[in-house]
Amino acid sequence: MKKNKIFNALTGGLVLGSLLIAFSGCYGGRTICTPPCPVMDACAPCAPYGPDCKPCAVLDCCDYRMEKRTPNSVGVNCPFESVYTFCPKTDLKDVEFTDKIPENAEYISSCPQAELSGNTLRWSYPNLSEGEMVEVRVTMRAKNCGCLKDCICAKAIPCACTIVCVGQPILEICKEGPEEICISPECPDMGESATYNIFVRNIGNFRAENVVITDIVPEGMVHASGQRELRLDVGCLEPCESTSANITLQPTRCGCFCNIARVTQACDNRVCEASACTRVLCPKVGITKTGCPMQYIEHCGECPYAPYTITVSNLGDMPLSNVMVSDYVAEGNYIVDAGGGSVNCNTITWNIPCLNCGESQCFNIALRATCPGCYVNQAMVRANDCRCPVSACASFQTEWRGYPGICVELCDSCDPLFVCSETCYNLAVSNQGTAADTNVRIVGTLPEQMEFISADGPVCAQANGKQIVWDAIPCLAPGQSVRMTVRARGVCPGDARFKLQVSSDTICNPLNEEESTQVLARPCY
Template sequence: MAFTLYGCGMFKYEAGVEHDKPPYYHGHVEKEPPERHMRSHVHEPAPEPPKSDMCTADLADPTNEKDCCSVIYLQKMGPCSGSVGEEYCYVIKVTNLTNKKVEDVEVTETLPGNFSVKNSTPEMGPGSTASVAKWFLGEMAPQETREIKVCGIPTQSGHMPFCAKVAYNLPGACIDPIITEPKLTIAKSAPAEVSLCDVIPITFTVTNTGTGVANNIKVKEVLPDGLQTQDGQTDVTLDVGSLHPGESRDVALTAKAVKTGEFKNTATAVADGNLSAESNTTTTVVRQPVLAITKVASNDKVFLGRHISYDIVVTNQGDGPATSTVVEDTVPNNASVVNASQGATLLGSTVTWNVGTIQPQDSQKLTLTLNPTGLGTVKNMVVARATCAEAVSAETTTEVLGIPAILLEVIDENDPIEVGGNEDYKIIVTNQGSDTGTNIKVTCVLEDEMQYVSSSGPTTGSVSADGKTVTFEPLPTLASKANATWKVVVKALSEGDVRFKVIMTEDCLKRPVEETEATNFYD
């Protein structure tokens, strides 16, 4: 059974044509319907529109003029006829005509009694009934168009009017001032460990994490006791300037330590508007190497000709590594180098070891052997130095002693000798040792066949009353490798195998030295 669709509100039909500007009047395919009170008395057969004909209806709110001054434009499109029991679908298009958003858009459709809704896209919203369909579209963007498709089944023949209306709200008249708030953060970095001689670089990173410009930013740092700037200050203020939102800037200072220890500290960033931020706490440990040195000689006394050996120990007693450690031993003028432990170099009279790094509480052992070149005292000094450590030294003293070794020789210059002639006896005393001989005394004994004539030498001789003993005054000293010669002249009185005896004493000798020279006196 066929029917004709009538729109409510704005409606116009022309076969095969869609219209953008309806003249806003009620109508159907052929002509205007009769007045409502006349419809029951007019019996005209419903005309059959062309099969491809579409009915449209639209409205523009609130002016009924789509092109001027309206906000929402609603357009409905559907077939102008349908059949009972067969699916009938139509479309509602809703357009925001403005260049601003429209809020709370809701389409309400009055459904005819001879139409049963099967489905819609989007689905009908809350408040929908069999006679009323509602779609809450919410906010619509400028120039946005939404489409609603409704499908259902006509249940009776006759007119099937669908009437739609739209409700909406315009956005309020608003001003939107931007309220900004700058916010500061500060991060502080410093080395975890330094040597007492190192500078301490401290860096501050100030960031504006807020939404406004932070002006007149300053970093304030009060250095803990034991730290100060290069010019001796402890209260430090650094200018940062201004920071835009999201901007960061680094400022730095260089500190130095005046003592060892652990130093903890925080900094503060301040700016206009009572802005303030506190940094993280940094901890810096200041260490220092402390050197100690010992030097031990093999003996405090040695005899000339024997070596002196030294054990040198350098220890780092501090809490920081002793880097670039150098040990220097100055060889005295009265000694020469025999050998030194590995790594040593000799330049002039200085033996040098480049030890490198000695860790805290570690030691380095070195050895040196010297040969004394003369009697006396050998003073040997060694010095150790390292980066950031005070130089230390050690000195040893060794007495170099000599040993006197006295050689006694007696020579008869003429052998054999005729009776009546004179014999010269030469007495030679030589110090073959390394030390000076002292208080050397020579005594000569003559046998009966001899008669004293004369004597000479470095000391004066005297003859005993019987003429058989010649005694020379003691020679106070005789240097090492030196000699002294005395001479005694005797006369041969009678023939025989005679002996000229010499007795010598010296302070270092435990007993006298005796030497006898044989001479043949003949007649």
């Protein structure tokens, strides 16, 4: 009867074992499988306390192996420990152990802690995996002499389990680009471009599929394609696999621009992004030139000159190096003071090693002109060693004026003379100045002691009584002279004074000149 109860418990699936004896063989058509657990030690032989002494019991079935060990013998009121081991041969769920405390024993403790209900100890495990060994220790104390019969029962539900490896792709993205570039403010296309490197890596433990990199072109930059969003289909990335891409953008203006790249994958709504910011610098140089708008040219030992000031400024947002300043002197001018610059023919040059942002530097020169006229003096600045060469020009016009200087000479050819004798008044009008004079008008007046005979010169003359008027000379150039002659006859004795007036567009108050001639009475013979 005892063996049948155990067999029914095994085949019924409720109480799967009562560890009183060691089982082997096959029950109910089921084959007892070889346990995957470590081989346990064989039970030690019982102490000579009677035929019922059984300190070791093993239950070995297809689903699990269970073993219980107790001491061979114990003393009254002496604590002793029972050890239960349970090793699944397959995955199990709803596993439960119960141990009913014998009437002749007192429960002290258990490890792991059991759930005590009356005199029954219970341990529950929702799930146990194949090969996952469980050990339970129970400490009791015997109350009286005799035999203690202690049974532990187990029940469990076998499970057929599969294992699916679940991995997760994790994409990591980083982006690198230049911190600073420069462009020419006049022509941005001629400046530097920004090349960004995008790196994407799968740092997860599963393959990433349909990986797409999207690059957002910021305002202020353009791509050769003209698109504002650049898409790159990567495909699949295995764990630890990486890929990279390069994107080149051209800035259109100055400022700070951040280029953002995003990466996405299938079956994951997360978006990873990285950015790289670039400061676009615009070097700019300015030049101004101030000077004297009008000056007179050299004359009679006076040496007036025209001063000029050239100012070079860094108007951009980056330092300029090896700045070359040149001033080109116009033909007809010559250099009086080069302001510390190097002179080569009609060119003055200065070199500025470094011109920081906001700084300015001035150069002063002085020029003279040899001929009247308007002369344009040009200056240019250029930063040669800059990554984006820049230049600027400035000019200033000076009107160099001459000034006419009219000189009048008057003399007579015969002095003194007798009445009825003739004399010639020779007059010369010269421009000793540095500019032409216009509309030169000459008027001569004979005294009462003289009468007009004739007049000649480069222009026509008309006599009206004692007054002789020549037509106006349209232009009298510097250094040019005109000569006129007036023939007159003495008519009465006296101190005769021939008067001459010269005026022009520049001579508001006429020049007056006189020539004295003594007219004598003719003696009688």
